[in-house]
Amino acid sequence: MIVIHSLSGGGAERVAVDLAAYWVERGFRVSLVTQADAQSDVYEVDARVKRIVMGTAGESGGAFAGALANLQRVWRLRRLIRREKPSLVLGMMTTSSVLAVMAAQGLPCRVIATEHTHPPAQTMAPMWQRLRRWAYPKAARVVALTSGTAAWIEQHVPGSRLTVIPNAVRWPMPVEEPVVEPPARYGRRRLLAVGRLHESKGFDLLIEAFAQLAGYFPNWDLVILGEGDCREPLQAQIEVAGLEQRISMPGRVGNVGQWYVESDLYVLSSRVEGLSNTLLESMASGLAPVAFDCETGPREIVRHGIDGVLVNPPEDVEALAAHLSDMMSNEEKRRSCARRAVDVLDRFSTARVMALWEEVFRAR
Missing domain, CATH: 3.40.50.2000 (Glycogen Phosphorylase B;)
Incomplete structure (x- = not known):
């Protein structure tokens, strides 16, 4: 029972x-x-x-x-x-x-x-x-x-x-309702985050970090999948930053596996975590992750410098922006980490x- x-x-x-x-x-x-x-x-x-x-x-x-x-x-x-x-x-x-x-x-x-x-x-x-x-x-x-x-x-x-x-790790990933097709990228890059729109997930920190990078990476967009009570303040933060065309929040999707496959980099900005299912799923899908090294969770999944990046100190926007910048600008590093990230299929x-x-x- x-x-x-x-x-x-x-x-x-x-x-x-x-x-x-x-x-x-x-x-x-x-x-x-x-x-x-x-x-x-x-x-x-x-x-x-x-x-x-x-x-x-x-x-x-x-x-x-x-x-x-x-x-x-x-x-x-x-x-x-x-x-x-x-x-x-x-x-x-x-x-x-x-x-x-x-x-x-x-x-x-x-x-x-x-x-x-x-x-x-x-x-x-x-x-x-x-x-x-x-x-x-x-x-x-x-x-x-x-x-x-x-x-x-x-x-x-x-x-x-x-x-x-x-x-x-849930694999292969099921397809459930609602199915929301990722928009065509036309050569653009996609930074993906997934989770409940809650303060603990640190999406406010992520938006702030992306705002620092947006001008340097004009061909990258940020997508945050999920739903929750923080939608309105997060949307307001996006609008204040003038990034409505670069940051989108499509809501909860049942075909998140397709979004992992059609993205270029995964980011976990959580202030706290248990053991992140989305981090496991993204890595199993062949995405390199950048994750805050919060007190528990990411460090037991991500092998820093091998299959992803752990950001210290946690909750530090400048540190997150710096590590994202490094990964966004270095395609070979993303690919190298992604090749090893799929090891979670065996490890978990x-x-x-x-x-x-x-x-x-x-x-x-």
């Missing part, structure tokens, strides 16, 4: 769907439980996976109401565990992991908790932080995406039995990653 808040978009949500499909294909009985209803789904669930909606999503409002709402979530999830009788319950992200541990207390199933975001970068109520310190040592295993996150949990949540399992293959999950499943 996989438990997650919703399937409304995001890396953890996509991983939940991929894990469910992989395990059901191999003969496991798999259920996928969400608090939100299916109308908010972005990702399609394999028809063989039993989809269960608890209907407990929404704002709780106030400490007392929040406590009651969480008790209801625990009670409903416990009823589901008793009814479905899974041998293993996988909580996806912090709150779902905590709820799963609470709901499964005393029942004959093992609970695996997972962290998909580096905890210091999360905004989390003190109550959930306390509950995490209580719950994780009771889980059969706590899975972190990166060694940096595992080190943080080891220090701040003592007693957790930790394992590091990265995301597998489904076979390797699922073998790590098998070890966790079988461990006692």
Whole structure:
């Protein structure tokens, strides 16, 4: 049983769907439980996976109401565990992991908790932080995406039995709706970024860096794929810079693989990351990446100077602009890094990653 808040978009949500499909294909009985209803789904669930909606999503409002709402979530999830009788319950992200541990207390199933975001970068109520310190040592295993996150949990949540399992690179990349064709380039170069339009992704820093370079590289354009709450301020920033003809934000696309193939360089400007799916996908597609060396994530994927560039210090616009300039001006360097970037297909293959999950499943 996989438990997650919703399937409304995001890396953890996509991983939940991929894990469910992989395990059901191999003969496991798999259920996928969400608090939100299916109308908010972005990702399609394999028809063989039993989809269960608890209907407990929404704002709780106030400490007392929040406590009651969480008790209801625990009670409903416990009823589901008793009814479905899974041998293993996988909580996806912090709150779902905590709820799963609470709901499964005393029942004959093992609970695996997972962290998909580096905890210091999360905004989390003190109550959930306390509950995490209580719950994780009771889980059969706590899975972190990166060694940096595992080190943080080891220090701040003592007693957790930790394992590091990265995301597998999704390959070949599926084509989903909406399909948005990349515009013809007519000899122009394309710098590509992909992610939720959120402050954590640092697209404001990227736009500022590109604005510094635009005059020196008149045949390069920047495309930012994704959707989110920061669309309006980012669009305003583009207009203030006078770059409406050079920077575009087409929104979320279901054929992102085609955009990777039809671009010349990938950039990850995140202030914080777990393990970036888009970074893996772009490299698997043969794009050289330039990425901020934020506290966790990119350094566990990019081999600096071999298959891409790690920018230090993180969040430094001038440093980002300098490294982008170097890669944009040097086609041979881009090609050299791109040739090695595709090694992620082996380094983060489904076979390797699922073998790590098998070890966790079988461990006692």
